[in-house]
Amino acid sequence: MSIPHAELEAFRREFPILQTRTYLNSCSLGALSLRSMGYLGEYQALWNTMGASAWYELWMGRIGNVLDKVAWLWHAQRNEVALSPSVSAAVAAVASAVDYSKRNKVVVADLDFPTLVYQWLARPDIEVVRVPSDDGVSVDPARWAEYVDERTAVVATSHVFYGTGYVQDLAPIRDAARRVGALFLVDGYQAAGQIDVNPREIGADVYVAGPLKWLLGGPGLAFLWVRDDVISTLRPTVTSWFGAANQFAFRADELEYRDDAGRFSLGTPAVPTVYTALGGLEMFEQAGPQKVYERVKALTEDLVGRLRAGGFELKGAPDEAHRSGIILVRHADAPGAVQRLALRGIITDHRAGYVRVSPHYYNTVAENESFVAAMSKV
Numbered sequence: 495m496s497i498p499h500a501e502l503e504a505f506r507r508e509f510p511i512l513q514t515r516t517y518l519n520s521c522s523l524g525a526l527s528l529r530s531m532g533y534l535g536e537y538q539a540l541w542n543t544m545g546a547s548a549w550y551e552l553w554m555g556r557i558g559n560v561l562d563k564v565a566w567l568w569h570a571q572r573n574e575v576a577l578s579p580s581v582s583a584a585v586a587a588v589a590s591a592v593d594y595s596k597r598n599k600v601v602v603a604d605l606d607f608p609t610l611v612y613q614w615l616a617r618p619d620i621e622v623v624r625v626p627s628d629d630g631v632s633v634d635p636a637r638w639a640e641y642v643d644e645r646t647a648v649v650a651t652s653h654v655f656y657g658t659g660y661v662q663d664l665a666p667i668r669d670a671a672r673r674v675g676a677l678f679l680v681d682g683y684q685a686a687g688q689i690d691v692n693p694r695e696i697g698a699d700v701y702v703a704g705p706l707k708w709l710l711g712g713p714g715l716a717f718l719w720v721r722d723d724v725i726s727t728l729r730p731t732v733t734s735w736f737g738a739a740n741q742f743a744f745r746a747d748e749l750e751y752r753d754d755a756g757r758f759s760l761g762t763p764a765v766p767t768v769y770t771a772l773g774g775l776e777m778f779e780q781a782g783p784q785k786v787y788e789r790v791k792a793l794t795e796d797l798v799g800r801l802r803a804g805g806f807e808l809k810g811a812p813d814e815a816h817r818s819g820i821i822l823v824r825h826a827d828a829p830g831a832v833q834r835l836a837l838r839g840i841i842t843d844h845r846a847g848y849v850r851v852s853p854h855y856y857n858t859v860a861e862n863e864s865f866v867a868a869m870s871k872v
């Protein structure tokens with residue numbers, strides 16, 4: 495199978511780990527680039543030479559650069575994006591702004607990442623309802639309308655399921671939420687950076703993701719998008735001075751929120767991650783997002799074809815349209831297989847009886863081939 499955009503293989507030299515390992519675990523943690531390391535060096539140098547004035551003069555500017563790039567990547571307005579310490583924190587801030595006094599039900603999917611569900615499971619006053627999965631891979635989009643009703647305050651689910659790579663059809667879920675006036679929140683952590691994300695087109699009210707995985711920016715931050723007409727309707731009760739209008743006026747006698755998505759910010763951001771995230775995002779821009787998405791798709795289909803031909807049992811979408819770059823390969827001893835693969839220099843992960851692999855734009859057909867050959871041996 496021919497994989498498009500071979501010129502993106504030139505980026506391989508920017509990622510030290512690719513020089514010594516077959517790295518197929520970008521859905522857990524994207525590879526670190528020389529670009530990000532360079533930015534990290536810049537951050538340290540500024541801290542060493544400028545001390546606190548680095549904050550006002552330069553670090554704040556870098557935060558702005560990251561937000562510019564996130565807005566660009568998501569086809570969003572700049573006032574709609576903000577940073578948060580994690581997806582958990584971003585969802586907690588949004589969840590804290592919802593009025594549950596008349597509606598106390600939150601509807602999620604059976605296959606969502608636990609942290610999304612925990613935000614409401616932690617509250618005894620809220621009823622969390624999980625839309626079941628019939629096949630363990632996806633949730634039938636038509637079923638959301640059965641569960642979402644006039645008592646529903648929030649509908650929250652994943653764009654791509656972390657455990658199956660399934661890309662959800664969000665339109666029917668959005669419609670179910672809209673019909674009753676519930677907030678529609680999408681966890682796009684496993685989507686951002688491997689498929690095109692346009693939260694406005696999706697019809698989301700809130701979209702969250704972060705730099706750690708497909709965006710190659712490291713741990714310590716998350717990105718939050720809130721549609722501009724929704725921002726002013728939400729007043730987070732989990733909040734911080736970074737969410738306040740006129741933050742540096744230091745007014746402790748009143749809380750006036752920012753009028754952009756920054757009102758959901760929670761405290762001083764992880765500046766090292768601002769710098770590493772900038773490296774990952776910059777490389778995306780250079781590679782070209784559409785090229786990245788097309789290459790991930792082609793490498794995924796190539797790998798699925800090879801694994802099927804090798805007789806492996808896969809878990810995931812049966813059709814290409816719902817498949818993404820997260821591939822689950824059945825193994826009787828998945829943790830052991832991951833360890834044995836690592837001894838052969840192949841980095842993967844495992845989830846519930848399956849070896850999980852996730853090719854990114856910097857991977858190659860040769861790496862797919864060597865993974866499948868190694869799987870036959872482990």
Ligand SMILES: Cc1ncc(COP(=O)(O)O)c(C=O)c1O
Pocket residue numbers: 579580581582583607609610652656681682683684704715716
């Ligand atoms: C879909 C999804 N949501 C959320 C998270 C975790 O988010 P955070 O650790 O930033 O709260 C993960 C990460 O592993 C994930 O795959």
